[in-house]
Amino acid sequence: MKTQVAIIGGGPSGLLLSQLLDRKGIANVVLEKHTRDYVLGRIRAGVLEHGFAALMREAGVGERMDSEGEIHEGFYIATNGERRRVDLHGLTGGNSVVVYGQTEITRDLYDGREKSKGQVIHEALDVQLHGMETDAPYVTYRKDGEDLRIDCDYIIGCDGYHGVSRASIPADRIRTYERVYPFGWLGLLxxxxxxxxxxxxxxxxxxxxxxxxxxQTLSRYYVQVPLTDKVEDWSDDRFWGELSSRLPEDVAASLQTGASIEKSIAPLRSFVAEPMRYGRLFLAGDAAHIVPPTGARGLNSAASDVYYLYHAFLAHYHEGDSSGLDAYSDKALARVWKGQRFSWWMTNLLHTFPDHIPYDRKLQQTELDYLFSSRNALASLAENYVGLPF
Structure with missing residues (x-):
């Protein structure tokens, strides 16, 4: 098989890039090691910055997001028993975020690829990348017991933190930065x-x-838990009781509880790999960077990678201009690190750290008090939350 762009990973990033490129006549194939049902079964965040929402519309798959998604013009920070609102709309000159589950995003992208007869190959096993530093890279994989090959111009690694793409880069050609947090989030749907x-x-x-x-009928709640905790340690009753204890009294009093549909614990980490390019291989999304979910930057940071790659390929294939591809890693990383800073700041502001002394906790509270005493500080928070410009 021959194509222009081989995309490794059939999550939202890979599917969105595939859809965008296909609409501009750039041939591509997506390889995904799991089944479609498995991919759609992942429960992930769903706070979309305005830039991500615009990309979905440009890809021709934003109709359901626009009709069913929740437009949020603000959010609350609660501390010391009271809630204080961050007015995203007012602080950013009219911007907002869309609350729309990642599962639904992925479903819409799958539907878009099917309507366009796009090639998404599921259960592609033993994927290997070859010739990345040559002008003729290719990908091999196994499907239904048969060894297959895709020749391409470029390879895009959208296969996540544990994927083969980043692991295919020689250790002396990549540098990683990481911080692992001493707690996780227990989530209940x-x-x-x-x-x-x-x-x-x-x-x-x-x-x-x-x-x-x-x-309006499906809620997602989280509580911070030690990394030593297991889901089995947490009955639904225990979860609801712990959540209630951490909320202001008026909020806890109106909390509607019920049986969990899904319950899981996610560890928190910050991670960046540099550079995001190795020859004809480009990394995007979780393959190159991960953030704690506190500031809702994970999927949105991946969307900015997709934006830069999409426009770089448009210029390359339609205008013969490869400058966007050459600048991709530096441009993407500049925005990635701003997302890392914001997520790190939000995480440190709102979580209880095991090694915190009373001095640290006083500083946390002082930071919150300052935040709500300064319009400029709130505007900075709002600007990052709705999404920095691409």
Missing amino acids: SHTKPVSPELIYARHERGFALCSLRS
Whole structure:
């Protein structure tokens, strides 16, 4: 098989890039090691910055997002028993975010690829990358017991932190930066009415909590837990009780509880790999960088990678201009590190760290007090939350 762009990984990043390129006549193939049902079964965040939403519309798959997604013009930070609102719309000159689950994004992208008869090959096993430093790279894989090959111009690694793409780069040609946090998020999904029409980020001495939602009948809640905890340690009753204890009394009183649909613990880490290019291989999304979910930057940072690659390939194939491809890594990393800074700041502001002394906790509270005493500080928070320009 021959194509122009081989995309490794059939999650939102790979599918979005595939859809965008296909609409501009740039041939591509997506390889995904899991089944479609497995990919759609992943429960992930769903706070989309305005730039991501615009990309979905440009890809021709934004109709359901626009009709069913929740437009949020603000969110709350709760501490010391009270909520204070961050007015995203007012602080950023009219910008907002869209709350729309990643599962639904992926479903819309799959539908878009099917309508366009795009090639998404599932259960592609033993994927290997070859000739990345040559003008003729290719990918091999195994499907239904048969060894297959795709010749291409470029390879895009959208296969996540544990994928083969970044691992295929020689160790002396890449540098990584990482911070692992000493806690995780225990998340619970339930068919219950959200406790708040806008997200609530709660700082409490017992640990962080987040009240989120997927729709007006589907709620997503999180509590900070030690890394030693297991999902089996947490019954639904224990979860609801712990969540309630970390929320302001008026919020806890209106909390609607119910049986969990899904429950999982996600460890938190910050990670960046540099550069994001090795020859004809380009990394995007979690293959190159990961953030804690506190500031909702993960999927949105991946979207900026897709934006830069999409426009770089347009210029390369339509105008013969490869400057965008040559500048991709530097341009992408500049925005990635700003997303890392924001997520690191939000995580440090709102979580309880095991090694914190009273001095550290006083500084956290002082930072929050300053934040809500300064319009400029709030504007900086809002600007990062709705998404910095591409």
